[in-house]
Amino acid sequence: MEGQIHWRRASLSRRQFSLGAAMAVLALPNASAQADDDTFRFGLTPVFLTSDLELLNHLRSYLSVKVGGPVELVMRRTYQEITALLVSGQLHSAWICGYPYVQYRDSLDLVATPSWQGEPLYQSYLIVPSDRAVEDWLDLRGDIHAFSDPDSNSGLLVTRTLLAEHGMMPDQFFARHFFTYGHRNVIRAVASRLAHSGSVDGYVWEVMRETEPSLVADTRVVRRSEWLGFPPVAAPKSFTGDPRLVRLEEALVSMAGDPDGLKVLELLRLDGFVAAEPSLFDSIAAKVETVRRFG
Amino acid sequence: MKLFARLRSIPISYRMPLIVALLLIAVSAAISEGVLERLSRTQERFLDGLAQTYLDGLSSAVLPAVLRDDVWEVFDALDRSASSYGAMAPLETIVTGADGRVLAASDPGKIAAYSELPDGFVGRYGPGLVTIDEASMTGFTRRELVYQGLPIGTIHATFDVSHLFAERREILITLLVTNGVLAAFFSLGGFLLVKRMIGPMRVLESHMRAAANGTAEPILPGEFPSRDPEVASLFRGYNALVHAERERADLAMRLAEEEKVASLGRLASGMAHEINNPLGGLFNALDTLQKHGSTPVVRATAINLIERGLQGIREVVEAALATYRPERAARPLSATDLEDVRLLLKPELRRCRQRLAWTIAWDDQDELPIKSGPVRQAVLNLLLNASAVTAEGGEIGLAAHVSSGQLSLEVHDQGPGFPGDIAGILIDDDPGPAVRAGCGLGLWMVRRVVDDLGGQVTIVEKPEGGTVVTLILPLSGEERQADAA
Numbered sequence: 048m049e050g051q052i053h054w055r056r057a058s059l060s061r062r063q064f065s066l067g068a069a070m071a072v073l074a075l076p077n078a079s080a081q082a083d084d085d086t087f088r089f090g091l092t093p094v095f096l097t098s099d100l101e102l103l104n105h106l107r108s109y110l111s112v113k114v115g116g117p118v119e120l121v122m123r124r125t126y127q128e129i130t131a132l133l134v135s136g137q138l139h140s141a142w143i144c145g146y147p148y149v150q151y152r153d154s155l156d157l158v159a160t161p162s163w164q165g166e167p168l169y170q171s172y173l174i175v176p177s178d179r180a181v182e183d184w185l186d187l188r189g190d191i192h193a194f195s196d197p198d199s200n201s202g203l204l205v206t207r208t209l210l211a212e213h214g215m216m217p218d219q220f221f222a223r224h225f226f227t228y229g230h231r232n233v234i235r236a237v238a239s240r241l242a243h244s245g246s247v248d249g250y251v252w253e254v255m256r257e258t259e260p261s262l263v264a265d266t267r268v269v270r271r272s273e274w275l276g277f278p279p280v281a282a283p284k285s286f287t288g289d290p291r292l293v294r295l296e297e298a299l300v301s302m303a304g305d306p307d308g309l310k311v312l313e314l315l316r317l318d319g320f321v322a323a324e325p326s327l328f329d330s331i332a333a334k335v336e337t338v339r340r341f342g
Numbered sequence: 343m344k345l346f347a348r349l350r351s352i353p354i355s356y357r358m359p360l361i362v363a364l365l366l367i368a369v370s371a372a373i374s375e376g377v378l379e380r381l382s383r384t385q386e387r388f389l390d391g392l393a394q395t396y397l398d399g400l401s402s403a404v405l406p407a408v409l410r411d412d413v414w415e416v417f418d419a420l421d422r423s424a425s426s427y428g429a430m431a432p433l434e435t436i437v438t439g440a441d442g443r444v445l446a447a448s449d450p451g452k453i454a455a456y457s458e459l460p461d462g463f464v465g466r467y468g469p470g471l472v473t474i475d476e477a478s479m480t481g482f483t484r485r486e487l488v489y490q491g492l493p494i495g496t497i498h499a500t501f502d503v504s505h506l507f508a509e510r511r512e513i514l515i516t517l518l519v520t521n522g523v524l525a526a527f528f529s530l531g532g533f534l535l536v537k538r539m540i541g542p543m544r545v546l547e548s549h550m551r552a553a554a555n556g557t558a559e560p561i562l563p564g565e566f567p568s569r570d571p572e573v574a575s576l577f578r579g580y581n582a583l584v585h586a587e588r589e590r591a592d593l594a595m596r597l598a599e600e601e602k603v604a605s606l607g608r609l610a611s612g613m614a615h616e617i618n619n620p621l622g623g624l625f626n627a628l629d630t631l632q633k634h635g636s637t638p639v640v641r642a643t644a645i646n647l648i649e650r651g652l653q654g655i656r657e658v659v660e661a662a663l664a665t666y667r668p669e670r671a672a673r674p675l676s677a678t679d680l681e682d683v684r685l686l687l688k689p690e691l692r693r694c695r696q697r698l699a700w701t702i703a704w705d706d707q708d709e710l711p712i713k714s715g716p717v718r719q720a721v722l723n724l725l726l727n728a729s730a731v732t733a734e735g736g737e738i739g740l741a742a743h744v745s746s747g748q749l750s751l752e753v754h755d756q757g758p759g760f761p762g763d764i765a766g767i768l769i770d771d772d773p774g775p776a777v778r779a780g781c782g783l784g785l786w787m788v789r790r791v792v793d794d795l796g797g798q799v800t801i802v803e804k805p806e807g808g809t810v811v812t813l814i815l816p817l818s819g820e821e822r823q824a825d826a827a
Contacts, residue, residue, distance in 0.1 A: 191413075191454070191455055191456065193414065222456075223413075223455070223456050225412065225413040225414050226414065227414040227418075228414070232414060232418065235418075235421070236414060236417065239417070239421070239449075239450050239451070240450045240451035240454075241413065241414070241417045241446060241450035241455055242455075
């Protein structure tokens with residue numbers, strides 16, 4: 048029953064995200080705060096391959112050594128839950144998407160930003176089943192469309208902004224749309240033809256081309272967005288000055304120089320982490336503004 | 343019943359194994375039916391259990407998602423369940439929402455999300471949990487999704503049941519092969535066993551056939567089965583029968599010899615009497631010739647007397663010759679033959695002072711196409727018998743006539759009639775019992791003559807007393823034609 052209530056509330060708050068709604072999520076038993084012990088709590092969004100237990104084990108052990116003391120990796124189904132935990136200070140740090148970061152930029156500090164293919168940037172892709180004959184994204188009108196997450200930049204915001212720039216709401220352009228709460232799920236939905244098209248993180252799509260080529264081969268990219276700030280690692284301003292956050296930043300930035308860290312980066316197909324400026328996410332902020340103005 | 347009759351006409355050495363095989367086939371058919379029926383029920387239970395588990399698992403997985411109309415979550419649950427329920431072999435699963443529209447199908451490329459449920463899905467279910475379509479080898483089941491007492495959607499599942507049919511077919515083939523091998527094995531065993539069992543019967547059969555052909559030989563001790571007391575007992579019984587038959591045949595032969603000697607004696611004495619009678623006259627004539635031979639009248643009379651007396655003697659001798667010389671027996675019958683009988687009978691009639699009524703209605707034919715010897719013998723025997731049973735001074739008679747290819751010979755007497763067993767010698771199908779009792783050998787010879795010539799005998803008691811014995815003898819066609827030619 049708790050699950051049902053949980054879903055209903057999540058469904059409500061998805062449309063109109065607010066801190067109040069986030070607090071409601073926090074009231075759930077699973078999200079009970081444990082900030083008063085020594086465990087360093089690091090949140091992970093389903094932005095990428097969170098199902099990879101090997102990756103999680105390597106990341107946990109690397110961070111434990113570098114940060115000093117036990118590290119708990121906290122995962123939730125949606126971005127929103129992680130964001131809420133982070134903003135409310137129940138997480139010391141989290142790897143979140145650029146979209147929630149710009150929404151809560153006032154409450155969050157950037158710790159580090161991953162670097163992929165030499166830049167802390169990535170793209171959003173519009174994908175379709177590989178045998179579907181469309182060339183232009185405008186041909187996707189009337190589709191059943193799969194979004195990743197209501198708080199995802201690449202999995203919603205980019206496409207929504209594109210539509211807003213053309214004077215349309217998703218409900219007007221697409222016949223139907225749904226959220227899969229994971230970029231991998233968007234690829235699955237499109238590959239299985241549950242959705243006619245999907246909005247997906249370009250980095251995830253490219254990495255999965257190597258890790259799950261048979262799945263990704265069933266999809267094709269119709270449109271690539273401009274390059275945008277890669278989902279960063281952020282921390283609540285309330286923890287500013289916490290030595291563990293300093294050690295975390297150091298651990299992330301120097302990850303490429305450490306054998307264990309290199310293992311994590313190899314699994315993530317990342318070059319490393321860089322200390323980026325908040326201005327990296329201005330383009331995403333501009334999209335948020337565009338969408339806000341359009342309604 | 344027809345089949346039963348045909349079955350009975352098959353030799354036992356084949357019938358027995360055939361019956362064994364048919365029985366085994368019947369039994370195996372019954373067993374196979376039972377096994378398949380049981381298997382079918384077990385499979386249904388198994389399938390119901392699988393379907394129940396599948397639907398339970400799936401409904402608890404999709405219920406929250408259906409409540410939210412969450413297409414992705416429903417699809418994700420379906421997608422994962424396909425690998426989790428391998429034993430169920432789900433081919434297609436569709437989840438519909440409260441409005442009846444498809445939320446997600448396991449193959450969205452075929453049945454798209456948000457579409458109407460295709461026709462045929464609603465009406466395809468039977469009363470049970472699982473409905474089987476044997477043509478497509480698929481099973482269907484569905485589950486209403488209910489939340490707080492309200493229907494919020496339905497799961498429609500289609501799954502592959504070909505493995506169940508394959509299993510049934512495999513078991514059926516195994517049963518058929520096993521039972522077929524068993525039936526063949528037992529039939530062969532039955533065949534060999536019956537062959538072994540009826541082996542001694544064949545020995546008996548060959549001996550009986552030989553006996554029917556006239557050479558009844560006892561079964562040699564070497565042919566007795568050493569370990570079968572019942573058959574040995576049967577063989578001993580047969581041997582006892584052969585020995586008894588031989589003794590009876592010996593006895594009959596001896597009796598016949600005696601009868602022959604006796605009748606020969608009677609005939610010889612009759613003939614001696616017949617020859618003796620004229621001899622007195624002849625000697626008188628010779629005496630007359632010696633004394634008065636010079637007188638021509640006397641001499642002529644005496645010579646005439648001697649001639650007639652010698653003629654009488656010659657007739658008697660010729661009759662005896664005709665009756666008892668075998669080369670004459672095959673000649674066609676003529677009136678003379680019956681006259682010979684009359685002549686041979688004369689001394690006996692005279693002795694008994696009996697009269698003989700004699701009617702021969704012969705048409706124009708001198709000779710009849712029938713062997714004279716046996717007929718003469720039969721008529722003579724019957725008349726001697728009639729004379730023996732008729733009182734002194736009585737009358738016996740013979741009436742012979744030919745009509746429609748048959749010779750009818752009626753012999754009548756004034757005797758008291760035939761005792762039953764004696765009459766049986768002439769008219770019963772099997773004259774054996776009376777003959778074996780050792781009586782009526784003369785009549786038995788008559789019977790043999792009648793049987794040899796293919797005729798028949800009737801015995802009629804006359805109301806005024808006495809008996810008429812009628813022999814009906816067919817005349818041989820070829821001989822008649824030969825005569826005509």
